[in-house]
Amino acid sequence: MNDNGLCVELVAQSSRYGSLWPLPQKVQLSDVSFKLTTSSFRIVDAKESSAGPSCKHLTFLNFSCHCVIFSTSTFVLWATSFEGNECDAFRDQPTRDKQHSPSLSVPVQPFAVLKAPKVWGALHGLETFSQLVYKDEFGTKNINQTTISDFPRFAHRGILLDSSRHFLPIKVILANLETMAMNKFNVFHWHIVDDQSFPYLSRTFPQLSQKGAYHPYTHVYTPADVKMVIEFARLRGIRVVPEYDTPGHTQSWGKGQADLLTPCYAGSKPSGAFGPVNPILNTTYDFMTQFFKEISTVFPDAYIHLGGDEVDFTCWKSNPDIQKFMEQQGFGQDYSKLESFYIQKLLNIVSTTNKGYMIWQEVFDNGVKLKPDTVVHVWIGGATDEEMHKVTGAGYTTILSAPWYLDYISYGQDWQKYYKVEPLSFNGTEEQKKLVIGGEACLWGEYVDATNLTPRLWPRASAVAERLWSAKDVTDISDAFNRLSAHRCRMVERDIPAEPLFSSYCPHEYKGV
């Protein structure tokens, strides 16, 4: 009744790298260990540091690290951040830059040194530091003499959550950000609205959620909610990239915005159903202008995801006004030209807000004219390598999600399949490969809400985390199993219900039944 004749029991052994996850670029270990006691561990901003006491991040982390790890009588962690003005508590947002390069050393004396060019690197270094601490058989917290030099292989390491198919309460989103930070993810791709519901409470168009949310009071994200998510993420070095997917995936938009969607026709009369956004009306573009103006002020990230996937042409084809427009424009019967017409205008609108944009691969595949700094999001499985080759060949920055649709669950240790993905396995030049800035694990919401999100996402997403952070040659599955088992128990200990990899136990099991 178990795995049909599985005779070999996979028992997690100890890895020489302990429970480090993701595996840092360079790790030098030793057997020399220090004890840490609970009374006076301190995280101190070193003299050379340009991040001052006003650096909200380090203050915040000093506090949380204290809670998370321990303290000791003489052990001190000196945290250093180099570049000037790196820690303006009001203006600082995490960016796409890769240059975090924290270096962490726990030398012979009872203090450790963490150096990072930017505050975001310091955050990652602190997480790594917390992973070096372990309990000996007497329960005392220890740390071994270690030198680590680290940086992420890819700059864009994201998680997509879908709060339209099911409403996700704020607590779950925040808990997920916490878990992302533990795994060094740095982008929260918030697929906030879609066909089924529109939970985003827009200041400019409050009717959108009033009519389009599952419930206008209990199933919405107020401006305060959104601010909280953004700030919570920021303090953990995570960017929040919102996605307002059009022209498809917009059924819920039409509830609160009449005339936005295309009326479908059955023969010569409207059928009562609606299709994608109506691309032929000026009101559509007036709406989009105002709407994205708001979005660009609410979300401080440099990028907005505009979607553009899976546009069903049936409704457009049925509508006589659209048919006439197609003729006037000389598009013939090629509705992808109409789609491009819409997207082009939308991209121009968004450009005026000074934001960059990310789009799903169809927009590129359909030949739309894109700005050079557009990020193309590859998601369609089957011919992924060819797509990567094409997109990077055309000179666009690319992020990969196709092999990492974590909503596709299956029986067994599927984390291994995510771990084995090699994002740069496609045919291409060095220049092309540099355009792949990272990837995202996607957890679409058709079958997911707060009841099962966390165990479904973690630790499977951790496999993606290591693939995006660690070096290309970090591929030893057995060692990964050992480290990930320990890392998973650490998440459980921190009250995150990450599900098990296989038969085993954690010293502290999940209590929150």
Add this chain to the structure above:
Amino acid sequence: SKTYIFFGQLCCNCLHAVGGVWPMPQISASSPEQYPLNPEAFYFEYGRQSEAQPGCSVLDAAFKRYFSLIFPDYFPGDNLSVCAGQASLKAETVWGALRGLETFSQLVYQDDFGSFFVNKTDIEDFPRFQFRGILLDTSRHYLPVQAILKTLDAMAYSKFNVFHWHIVDDPSFPYQSQTFPDLSAKGAFHPMTHIYTQTDVQRVISYARLRGIRVLPEFDSPGHTQSWGKGQSDLLTPCYKGGTPSGAFGPVNPTLPSTYQFIARLFKEVSSVFPDSYIHLGGDEVNFFCWKSNPDVRAFMQKMGFGTDFTKLEAFYMESIVNITSTLNKTAIVWQDVFDYHERIPEDTVLHIWKGVPYDYTKELSRITKAGKRVVLAAPWYINHIAYGQDWRKSYTVQPLNFSGTEEQKKLVIGGEVCMWGEYVDATNLTPRLWPRASAAAERLWSDEKQTSSVEKAFPRLQDFRCKLLRRGIQAEPLYVGHCRHEYQGI
């Protein structure tokens, strides 16, 4: 003995909506006539002709429990009232009364203002199958007692009545035995934090009993026993490589008298700890490799005239322990392997059918019932096997009696069981993985098959039932896109 319960204070009024019941009752008639309920004035009461009266521990506890389930978030002090009215519940046994209370609790609903209503309804109900079980595996992963109790609550909401506790297996032995304390001291994942003490076990049993749920313990042997050998040396067969022991161990050693002395003493304890009249003895997936390699075992085979047919050795072992079980006045349930290996077992032994694809469980149903033995069907309900999409539909459309056999044979199918094996499951994901998918099987085991053959009709009812589970604090996952009035708020 009959139980009559009257529910006091229902007012007359009129309006809309009906609360759905899951699983679907055998016979029900409801009307749009709507009665408001006032939590201030609502009470359960034993009928005058009822043989059960105050002091009946199961129902006393149930009244209290169901009051909270029917009126969640109720604070005393809310006003209102007037009107007399009552509902009556008649049941042959206390367990039937429990099921009736559950049904009643699902008929009550709230309007948008939070007022409680129930519609005029007449229900006559009984289960199609007597044995409606859930298996939990606490060896592959330890499950805290809280997680087990929570599962028992959810089981009661779907009218499941057997908790099959697959308590020990290869990876760990969490059952703290009084007779053999080393079994858990050496065999549990951790001897203090990952065990079930006698108190824990009694707690589970009494919690289950108050919900009308039997606890069926399984001590699976001779295979699936790696963890037993840690605290009981000489129990398992030493495997040989060439002429010397390899250091590894195989199934229980069936050649030593000490084995049967041990089993007898362990089972004696288990029989007294677990009050149910059935014990599950396992008997599945015995790997003969180790037995073959051991010279003493081979010698025993010769002595017994088994030749090289190790199925005979397994049969010898199983027959011995089934007999031990009989002398303890318990009836044995065993996995189908025991029947497949032509073992001589008492007539009243129940066979547990579990082998799915590529095996055809309908053929197994025919074979075993033809031999006159009772069966419990688990094969189509291994819901530890997850897949993308609405797989609850597969569970729902199982037809347990759709196999070739006589009417008499079909009567031998006493029920079915949903299995949640623990290789990939612990307290972090148990509840959303079990519910509401197990509820689909619950209806298949309780309700009339003809009335519940449409998946399309079941979908909205099950969605609604899932929202009820959320309301009652069960972290049941969604079936598909949508929402509930009261969402699970998260960690």
